[in-house]
Amino acid sequence: MIAIIDYDAGNIKSVEKALTRLGEQVTVTRNPEEILGACGVILPGVGAFGDAMERLKSYGLVETIAQVAERRIPFLGICLGLQLMFESSEESPGVKGLGLVPGRILRIPDDGGLKVPHMGWNSLKFPHAGRLFKGLPQDSYVYFVHSYYLQADDNSIVTATTEYGTLIHASVEKDNIFACQFHPEKSSGVGMKILQNFIAVVNGTD
Numbered sequence: 001m002i003a004i005i006d007y008d009a010g011n012i013k014s015v016e017k018a019l020t021r022l023g024e025q026v027t028v029t030r031n032p033e034e035i036l037g038a039c040g041v042i043l044p045g046v047g048a049f050g051d052a053m054e055r056l057k058s059y060g061l062v063e064t065i066a067q068v069a070e071r072r073i074p075f076l077g078i079c080l081g082l083q084l085m086f087e088s089s090e091e092s093p094g095v096k097g098l099g100l101v102p103g104r105i106l107r108i109p110d111d112g113g114l115k116v117p118h119m120g121w122n123s124l125k126f127p128h129a130g131r132l133f134k135g136l137p138q139d140s141y142v143y144f145v146h147s148y149y150l151q152a153d154d155n156s157i158v159t160a161t162t163e164y165g166t167l168i169h170a171s172v173e174k175d176n177i178f179a180c181q182f183h184p185e186k187s188s189g190v191g192m193k194i195l196q197n198f199i200a201v202v203n204g205t206d
Contacts, residue, residue: 001018001025001026001027001037001038001039002019002024002025002026002027002034002038002039002040002041002199002202003026003027003028003029003034003037003038003040003041003042004016004019004026004027004028004029004041004042004044005029005030005031005035005041005042005043005044005061005065005161006028006029007030007045007052007055007056007059008055009045009046009047009052009055009080009081010045010047011044011045011046011078011079011183011185012028012044012045013054014183014185014186015042015044015078015185015187016028018184018192018195019042019199021192022192022195022196024199029142030059030061032060032061032063032064032067033156035064035068035073035155036064036067036068036073037062038073038082039073039074039202039203040073040074040075040076040198040199040201040202041065041068041073041074041075042075042076042077042078042081042143043065043075043076043078043080043081043084043085044077044078044081044082044126045078045081045084046079046080046145047080048072048091048092049080049083049084049089049090049091049092049095049097049105049148050064050089050092050095050115051092051195052080052084053084053092053095053097053098054139055094056084056098062098065098065100066098066100068139069176069177072175072176073176074176074178074198074201074202075117075118075176075178075179076175076176076178076179076198077177077179077180078179078183078185079145079146079180079181079182079183081179082084082171082179082180082181083097083105083148083150083181084097084098085097085098085101085105085177085179086098086099086100086101086102086103086104086150086152087099087102087104087107088104088105089104089105089106089148089150089172090104090105090106090107091105091107091146091147097188098173100172100177101107101152101154101155101157101177101179102152102154103128103150103151103152103153103154103169103174104150104151105148105149105150105151106148106149106150106151107147107167108109108146108147108148108149108164108165108166108168109166110141111165112165114164114165116147117145117146117147118145118147118164118165119144119145120143120144120147121141121142121143121144122141122142122144122162122163122164122170122182123139123140123141123162124138124139124140124141124142124160124161124162124170124171124182125138125139125160125161125162126138126159126160127155127158127159127160127161128156128157128158128159128184129159129178130159130160130171130173130178131173131178131197131201131206132159132160132171132178132194132197132198132201133159133160133171133197134191134197134200134206135193135197136194140190141187141190142170142180142182142184142187142190142191142194143182143183143184143186143187143188143191144162144164144170144181144182145183146181149164149166149168149169149181150168150169150170150172151169151171152172152181152197154174157172157173158171158172159171159172159173160180162182168181169181170182172196178198178201180194186187
């Protein structure tokens, strides 16, 4: 069973549908016992960093997520979910993130004539081997929707990058923690393969 954390952040249904299509049992919940009893946990989301952290706090989920990390339950952050895993975001100055992984969320530069938010398909480079990308070639295309991007402190945990006005850390992996800035659930066959690879991690078959 994979638990999708429900904190009113949007985009939950599409993640649930993608996992169900892959034959996985899924529960959408904000119940700490259900989350901690799951074999894998996903934190999806779209929206503002500060608002999302406020909702996680109001639902008592910050401590639950810390326990997910401590117990080494496979944990995947998607889009805003990735950003929340880190320490801070330029979108919400003074608001602390979950701090599971060291790094900052920065605004995509407005220069160069590129549109912000970044919406569309971009290819990935894989600077380090990542279990999410097993069986996928360099330059696989995935779908992004974001105005802010990750700059991880530790380059060794960065498993995918893309270019959009700057070098974007598009995915990270550290111990049980996985995160994607892009939307695997909206990334066609490549995205489904990424979700399959996460399911394999959850089931211990990776």
